[in-house]
Amino acid sequence: MTTAPTNPDAQRPPASEPEAGAGDVVIRLRDVTKRFGGQTVLEALSLDVRRGETMVVMGGSGSGKSTTLRLMIGSLRPDAGSVELFGQNICTLDEDGLNSVRKRFGILFQSGALFNSMTLRENVALPLIEHTELDREIIEIQVQIKLELVGLREHADKYPSQISGGMKKRAGLARALALDPQILFYDEPSAGLDPVTSAEIDQLIVALSKKIGVTSVVVTHEMDSAFTIADRMAMLDKGRMLRVETRQWYEALRDEPAEQAAGRPESERLIRQFLRGDPEGPLTARRSSEGFERALFGDARPIERTPSVEATRRG
Numbered sequence: 001m002t003t004a005p006t007n008p009d010a011q012r013p014p015a016s017e018p019e020a021g022a023g024d025v026v027i028r029l030r031d032v033t034k035r036f037g038g039q040t041v042l043e044a045l046s047l048d049v050r051r052g053e054t055m056v057v058m059g060g061s062g063s064g065k066s067t068t069l070r071l072m073i074g075s076l077r078p079d080a081g082s083v084e085l086f087g088q089n090i091c092t093l094d095e096d097g098l099n100s101v102r103k104r105f106g107i108l109f110q111s112g113a114l115f116n117s118m119t120l121r122e123n124v125a126l127p128l129i130e131h132t133e134l135d136r137e138i139i140e141i142q143v144q145i146k147l148e149l150v151g152l153r154e155h156a157d158k159y160p161s162q163i164s165g166g167m168k169k170r171a172g173l174a175r176a177l178a179l180d181p182q183i184l185f186y187d188e189p190s191a192g193l194d195p196v197t198s199a200e201i202d203q204l205i206v207a208l209s210k211k212i213g214v215t216s217v218v219v220t221h222e223m224d225s226a227f228t229i230a231d232r233m234a235m236l237d238k239g240r241m242l243r244v245e246t247r248q249w250y251e252a253l254r255d256e257p258a259e260q261a262a263g264r265p266e267s268e269r270l271i272r273q274f275l276r277g278d279p280e281g282p283l284t285a286r287r288s289s290e291g292f293e294r295a296l297f298g299d300a301r302p303i304e305r306t307p308s309v310e311a312t313r314r315g
């Protein structure tokens, strides 16, 4: 049985996580706030991703995982705070600057995002043709290497419609690897795959990290997958960063006996419920009380008292 974490650090707030040396951090988010219309989707979010690690970003639906990823790849800009990649604040870069940073990372989209009219070979070659001056023969060798890495070399001349969902994901990964990226971003890599294929994708993510030392950021709410691939894990809740810890810390929290976990702060009990998929706990209690509020007030939120109103009342 896993022993419960007893270190005093378990109680500390996430902001006090020790800062890694500047050279070790390839992605640095500081106090990032993102709003859509009137809705604050991310609030004062900070996160460091270190060179070579696999960071899993998890959280419930709508907690802001994909938004965080889109900020990291520069497809969204924050309303406040900064996003640094390789020590460069990408929020202040123009399109040209952003494009040169983009060549240093690969993205695996949910669908694999392959071009259906091209073979796998052509799909993987495309970024090399577009972004490099390499000769056709060199590109062909690169394509073979990337397809071999994901186990698809024999299928190079097939079209996306001729392969399975899992193979499409792997082909998408080969294409994301085309330019030898230093960072790979994945959004829900195993969504829509059967458990075995999904486990294969997890193994591939681990293997790539070991073989080519790439830094990975993986957004997922599938816990089996998260615990297989993560070095560290970041838990988002309603647009706030609840906790960034090692996989082992999360494992210990997940496996802790209920009586012992009952003494933990609410945020940790909430994370524990999420990790275990328990039907009861702080997450569901919160949802049902929110539902009650909505039933009472409809969609109009009760007016929040501003501090100045409070001050007037007290005074």
Ligand SMILES: Nc1ncnc2c1ncn2[C@@H]1O[C@H](COP(=O)(O)OP(=O)(O)OP(=O)(O)O)[C@@H](O)[C@H]1O
Residues within 6 Å of the ligand: 036, 037, 041, 059, 060, 061, 062, 063, 064, 065, 066, 067, 068, 221
């Ligand atoms: N372009 C947009 N315009 C308006 N609202 C948006 C936009 N993108 C995201 N949101 C809102 O931001 C919140 C967070 O969305 P996000 O897609 O980041 O969640 P998520 O954690 O990835 O969820 P899921 O697990 O369902 O993919 C949601 O309430 C969503 O409706």
Ligand SMILES: [Mg+2]
Residues within 6 Å of the ligand: 065, 066, 067
């Ligand atoms: Mg998402």
